[in-house]
Amino acid sequence: MKKVSVGKYIIYLSDELLEILYSFRQVEMSTNESGGILLGQMKDTNIYLLRASTPNAKDRSHRMGFTRHKEVAQSIIDYEFLNSGKKTIYLGEWHTHPENDPSPSIQDSKMINDQFKKNELNEDFIVSFIVGNVSIYIGVLDNDTYYNLNVKWSVFR
Secondary structure (H helix, E strand, O other): OEEEEEOOEEEEEOHHHHHHHHHOOOOOOOOOOOEEEEEEEEEOOEEEEEEEOOOOOOOEEEOOEEEOOHHHHHHHHHHHHHHOOOOOEEEEEEEEOOOOOOOOOHHHHHHHHHHHHHOOOOOOEEEEEEEOOOEEEEEEEEOOOEEEEEEEHHHHO
16 A cells, blocks of 8 residues: 555555556557546545546547546446445546646546536545556545645556
């Protein structure tokens, strides 16, 4: 388990989650974007990210874009919630960018804001990861502000 501070939050990342994210980097020019949801647990301002879903056949993906299938994602959320004794919940989104040090596009910012405002969340924040080839962008949007940080993969490996 690795940890990183992002604003007022301390995020703990499971090794399993990091392996999934790392395995979907867009290293080759022919690789499409990938993405999924982030699942975990909360205690105070500690965010424990334990799982990341992987892309599925119903998701839409191309070199510069990824759209996850909502119904499939919801079934994963429900499964993890029930099989964890109602402790593991949806905490955010992840996707890749075909660049070394990613940052959110206008479309990415709109998507995470829409997720935060329009969905019924269990917490008063949402986490956003953008996986690059050299670093990972981590953002946390809550009622007060948007915290963000780029972390080099070497910190996690």
